[in-house]
Amino acid sequence: MAFVSNGTTIADAGAFSASLGSMVLIKTLTASSSATLSFVNGSSSVVLDGTYPIYKFVFINMHPETNGKGFGVNFSDDTSSHSYDLTKTSSVIETYHAEDGSESTVGYQTGVHLAQSTGIQYLTAEDNVGNGNDECANGEIYLFNPASTTYIKHYSTMCSYNSNGTHCNSMRISGYINTTAAVTAAQFKFKSGNIDAGTIKLYGIKDS
Amino acid sequence: MGLISNGTTLLDGGSISSGLAGSMNLIKTVTASSSGTISFVHGSSSVVFDNTYSVYCIKGINIHNSTSDELGFNGSIDTGSNYNVTKTTTHFYVIHADNGTQGHLYYNASEDLAQATGFQNLTSASQMGTNNDDCADGELWIYNPSSTTFMKHFLARFPYMDSRSPQYVYDCYTTGYFNTTSAIDAIQFKMGSGNIDSGTFKLYGVS
Numbered sequence: 001m002a003f004v005s006n007g008t009t010i011a012d013a014g015a016f017s018a019s020l021g022s023m024v025l026i027k028t029l030t031a032s033s034s035a036t037l038s039f040v041n042g043s044s045s046v047v048l049d050g051t052y053p054i055y056k057f058v059f060i061n062m063h064p065e066t067n068g069k070g071f072g073v074n075f076s077d078d079t080s081s082h083s084y085d086l087t088k089t090s091s092v093i094e095t096y097h098a099e100d101g102s103e104s105t106v107g108y109q110t111g112v113h114l115a116q117s118t119g120i121q122y123l124t125a126e127d128n129v130g131n132g133n134d135e136c137a138n139g140e141i142y143l144f145n146p147a148s149t150t151y152i153k154h155y156s157t158m159c160s161y162n163s164n165g166t167h168c169n170s171m172r173i174s175g176y177i178n179t180t181a182a183v184t185a186a187q188f189k190f191k192s193g194n195i196d197a198g199t200i201k202l203y204g205i206k207d208s
Numbered sequence: 209m210g211l212i213s214n215g216t217t218l219l220d221g222g223s224i225s226s227g228l229a230g231s232m233n234l235i236k237t238v239t240a241s242s243s244g245t246i247s248f249v250h251g252s253s254s255v256v257f258d259n260t261y262s263v264y265c266i267k268g269i270n271i272h273n274s275t276s277d278e279l280g281f282n283g284s285i286d287t288g289s290n291y292n293v294t295k296t297t298t299h300f301y302v303i304h305a306d307n308g309t310q311g312h313l314y315y316n317a318s319e320d321l322a323q324a325t326g327f328q329n330l331t332s333a334s335q336m337g338t339n340n341d342d343c344a345d346g347e348l349w350i351y352n353p354s355s356t357t358f359m360k361h362f363l364a365r366f367p368y369m370d371s372r373s374p375q376y377v378y379d380c381y382t383t384g385y386f387n388t389t390s391a392i393d394a395i396q397f398k399m400g401s402g403n404i405d406s407g408t409f410k411l412y413g414v415s
Binding site for chain 1 (some may be wrong): 211213214215217218224229230231232233262263296297298300313314315317320322323349351352355357358359361362363372381383384385387389414415
């Protein structure tokens, strides 16, 4: 039975007819001295398949337990017993500026770009996210059509973070997961030590 | 009472069922008309800018200025009484001229801030054009502004046409943080001089 208000069909056949927006929150994970945070399709209500053509991860106030460790992500194409080791190639633009006004620059960052590597894709520099009480990393990742079995899977990121108590840092990364297998999971962690605190949200973006 | 259609619960308990509602929630639209400033103040004019959302996005659309200058923003910790929060930022841009010259990437040390309280420019040193069809468009993301634990990071990207001839397209990237553990409860935009002649600013909360 349709739900009609003032002549307009609001809902019918198990779905809303009226637009409710195209970016849908799928899952929120909150770290509490967590070694990793993982989003696995089909587990804990996570959807990371062909339901949406684009997925977006937003990470908020990621605070490392250990000072000076990079924050990053890796992906899996397994359907169980996930290993996070997919081959990736990426490019990185880094910019930073010190609170005393020194060391301002923008440039290509070879430290965390990847060339057919299965290792973690750092979203920050590898060794410098600060763990001062008020320091953290924030940003987002777009992952395009992870369920495709035809194409490689592109991703783009942006991140702002504190380093070493004195610097404002930013990274923007573009890359691809070089596989035609469906990507089924993503895992976030610091280079070493736990994620002391922070929230990561997974959204799906509809195509219709 | 829930609203169930074709066996699917669409509404129940006063909210839309999980996975159905959109997460980009339009909070407020403000349209400039020869405006000295554009402000979003929590608790004023239906603006929400607190811990209701952990991420906020402000989109600027067709921002047209009356005087060649730069578009900037600042934050407040006293609901708009003062816009003077300490910030450290980076600012770089990519440019290309209408005549095909000068395709470059630059860090702009005149537009970054180091523990400064002034407005952070979102456009760059070559000032925005004032031709009828010139404007700036972009978005500013602010993370967890109500936190009383962490600094408040922001990321912005604003492309625009400058005021020279031949004109240049500037694609400006600004990143930084409000270096305070007080909650940020208001954001203000203004030109370095002159008014914001026209344009629309939209504030979204990301749920």
